[in-house]
Amino acid sequence: xxxLVESGGGLVKPGRSLRLSCTASxxxxxxxxxxxxxxxxxKGLEWLGFIRRKGYGGTTEYAASVKGRFTISRDDSKSxxxxxxxxxxxxxxxxxxCTRDPVPYDYDSSGYFEYWGQGTLVxxxx
Amino acid sequence: EIVLTxxxxxxxxxxxxxxxxxxxxxxxVSSRYLAWYQQKPGQAPRLLIYGASSRATGIPxxxxxxxxxxxxxxxxxRLEPEDFAVYYCQQYGSSPLFTFGPGTKVDIK
Numbered sequence: 001x002x003x004l005v006e007s008g009g010g011l012v013k014p015g016r017s018l019r020l021s022c023t024a025s026x027x028x029x030x031x032x033x034x035x036x037x038x039x040x041x042x043k044g045l046e047w048l049g050f051i052r053r054k055g056y057g058g059t060t061e062y063a064a065s066v067k068g069r070f071t072i073s074r075d076d077s078k079s080x081x082x083x084x085x086x087x088x089x090x091x092x093x094x095x096x097x098c099t100r101d102p103v104p105y106d107y108d109s110s111g112y113f114e115y116w117g118q119g120t121l122v123x124x125x126x
Numbered sequence: 127e128i129v130l131t132x133x134x135x136x137x138x139x140x141x142x143x144x145x146x147x148x149x150x151x152x153x154x155v156s157s158r159y160l161a162w163y164q165q166k167p168g169q170a171p172r173l174l175i176y177g178a179s180s181r182a183t184g185i186p187x188x189x190x191x192x193x194x195x196x197x198x199x200x201x202x203x204r205l206e207p208e209d210f211a212v213y214y215c216q217q218y219g220s221s222p223l224f225t226f227g228p229g230t231k232v233d234i235k
Contacts, residue, residue: 111218
């Protein structure tokens with residue numbers, strides 16, 4: 001059974017950093033691209049970024065809203081994807097989700113997401 | 127950036143009724159890259175439809191998707207009590223890679 005479990009959320013002050021983890025199980029993690037999304041309280045869904053397989057250099061793509069502040073990485077030996085968030089702002093307050101691409105080995109995403117974690121809440125407040 | 131607009135914002139219906147949800151894109155979207163999700167309070171999104179019309183694993187056949195170009199539709203043929211939720215369309219394309227519509231809330235009349 002595919003499982004994605006996010007962790008690392010919590011209360012953080014503006015300007016600080018936080019690293020979220022997405023621990024995967026039930027599939028060969030290194031074969032898949034992974035993405036991060038977020039959802040601010042009462043709002044819609046926002047894509048944050050995407051990391052390809054190591055076979056494609058583990059290259060990343062980011063939304064303009066977080067490019068330069070957020071970094072996605074992966075540790076295939078531990079089956080974990082990370083979201084490093086720097087210079088956090090109050091508007092980064094949201095539930096953060098990780099997802100897995102549906103098809104292994106592809107360079108580009110298949111464009112939809114069947115597997116989501118339960119989310120982890122990040123609150124940025126002084 | 128491709129902007130997705132969903133209508134109506136809220137749909138008030140009774141169990142057993144048919145729900146028709148619209149998703150309109152500001153530019154043409156490949157049907158291959160249009161998906162629909164259901165989300166209930168406190169839960170992660172659930173994939174319903176991908177490729178505009180293919181049902182995801184385990185999704186009942188009362189859910190169907192259609193459309194092409196800039197106009198897409200999610201239809202729920204007969205609403206069950208568990209179908210009352212928020213529905214989002216999502217596209218994959220040029221930067222930003224993935225965008226979502228603002229959602230349609232289907233609530234009980």
